[in-house]
Amino acid sequence: AQRVTQxxxxxxxxKGAPVELKCNYSYSGSPELFWYVQYSRQRLxxxxxxxxxxxxxxxxADLNKGETSFHLKKPFAQExxxxxxxxxxxxxxxxxxxxxxxxxxxxxxx
Amino acid sequence: NAGVTQTPKFQVLKTGQSMTLQCxxxxxxxxxxxxxxxxxxxxxxxxxxxxxxxTDKGEVPNxxxxxxxxxxxxSLRLESAAPSQTSxxxxxSSLGQDQPQHFGDGTRLSIL
Numbered sequence: 598a599q600r601v602t603q604x605x606x607x608x609x610x611x612k613g614a615p616v617e618l619k620c621n622y623s624y625s626g627s628p629e630l631f632w633y634v635q636y637s638r639q640r641l642x643x644x645x646x647x648x649x650x651x652x653x654x655x656x657x658a659d660l661n662k663g664e665t666s667f668h669l670k671k672p673f674a675q676e677x678x679x680x681x682x683x684x685x686x687x688x689x690x691x692x693x694x695x696x697x698x699x700x701x702x703x704x705x706x707x
Numbered sequence: 708n709a710g711v712t713q714t715p716k717f718q719v720l721k722t723g724q725s726m727t728l729q730c731x732x733x734x735x736x737x738x739x740x741x742x743x744x745x746x747x748x749x750x751x752x753x754x755x756x757x758x759x760x761x762t763d764k765g766e767v768p769n770x771x772x773x774x775x776x777x778x779x780x781x782s783l784r785l786e787s788a789a790p791s792q793t794s795x796x797x798x799x800s801s802l803g804q805d806q807p808q809h810f811g812d813g814t815r816l817s818i819l
Contacts, residue, residue, distance in 0.1 A: 696766075697749040
């Protein structure tokens with residue numbers, strides 16, 4: 598069965614510190630993986646997807662098929678990064694239904 | 708360009724009442740989705756429509772029905788609201804099922 602696990606409900610870091618939001622998944626086959634972000638009073642929006650291999654707002658995420666992980670990383674956190682982050686998975690094996698993790702709230706302290 | 712528009716933004720219902728949540732997208736997307744968001748549970752898929760004319764159940768379809776009225780519009784209906792359906796509901800759309808989704812602002816629904 599498809600599953601996305603985000604083990605941390607809340608992550609609090611100081612401004613300028615590195616941040617890593619964890620995402621582990623369970624899936625048979627080749628998944629499409631995404632990170633979505635919801636800033637305060639804004640819509641949920643795509644941050645990045647693994648297939649594009651981009652760095653968005655300083656965030657990167659690498660798909661590790663061996664560890665079935667897709668952790669989101671940023672070397673120097675900024676206050677404006679404070680938001681709710683969701684890891685999501687989609688793929689042919691699941692009929693392309695997108696499964697979201699429970700989310701991690703990132704709080705960056707000044 | 709409004710993207711995905713949901714109405715209403717807020718609603719309070721009494722147990723047993725019915726209601727339809729409306730969703731429209733102006734991006735010519737093929738796929739549309741309805742999710743509910745509950746604390747500690749992330750977003751759970753209620754129903755989705757892979758393309759105009761098709762609808763399928765998601766993870767938590769019980770108590771809901773949907774209609775893909777046309778390519779733009781995808782509505783969610785609660786026939787007999789229950790307190791367990793108190794939640795924030797999000798509509799989303801995407802070009803295809805494996806493509807990134809675009810979300811509406813959400814509807815906060817309370818059932819007393």
